[in-house]
Amino acid sequence: MDEFMCFVLYSAQRAMTSAYRPLLDKIGLTYPQYLVLVALYENGPSLVKTLGAKLHLDYGTLTPLLKRLEANGLVARRRRADDERLVEVSLTEEGVALRRRANDMVPSLDAAMGLTDEEIEQSKALLRRLTVNITTRTDEPPGRV
Template sequence: MADNPLDDMLCFSLYAASRSVSQAYRAVLAEHDITYPQFLVLVSLHQSGEASVGELGAMMHLDSGTLSPLLQRLESRGYLTRERRPGNERVVVVALTPEGVTLRREVIAAVDCLAAAYGIEPGELGALLATLQRITTNMTELTATRKAVS
């Protein structure tokens, strides 16, 4: 048993790891004046080229009420555009501007310094990601079930 009884709890270890990773990213990203969720938007849009607000929210596990202000801040700084899809005005499509692509490149280079801090061997990464994704899926489903029962 660990000195701290919380250390024996999986939920606490996940929480503590998440907080420490977020703090490390926050420190590196502050140099570029962006937040971790804004960084995730840059990465997501770089991969897909463009995405609707709904698609982006699903990728990031964020609702539109949380995502929209974040996108507005990035748009006001010239890093992305938001446009209504022709033929379906309800859908807002988001894409990086050239300045957003440049920022993403700079930020990716900056966060590379964090990779070694994970302390994970390349062969372990796939299994860890699969486990974390399974936990996320299972907990999301459990939460939805609990909400439906209430």
């Protein structure tokens, strides 16, 4: 199994999500909800379509997630006045306030990875390249992934 890149990536993703879980439980978020908030912290108010593309989530997955965040008072969804087909998502005051608590988690997660800053940056660069390569290459059947 360890010879398969897909399994190594899957294992790493599960380990990372597991490391986040107890910290996110303390602030009442799931990992996907946390990612939505981070995207809004970084980009400000965003269209649902834009959030979906950024997070690689389809509309059917993202909409219930946004509804839960809205019910918890962390985001607000509003139809755009200039085009009612478009829904914009923004942080509420509570959502902005949660950012400080969420930011406190980052140092402990960085330490848990046990990698240097340079190794983290190299890993992210390789994974970004891998993602682009896989999502843009459709002409050949996959090999050992």
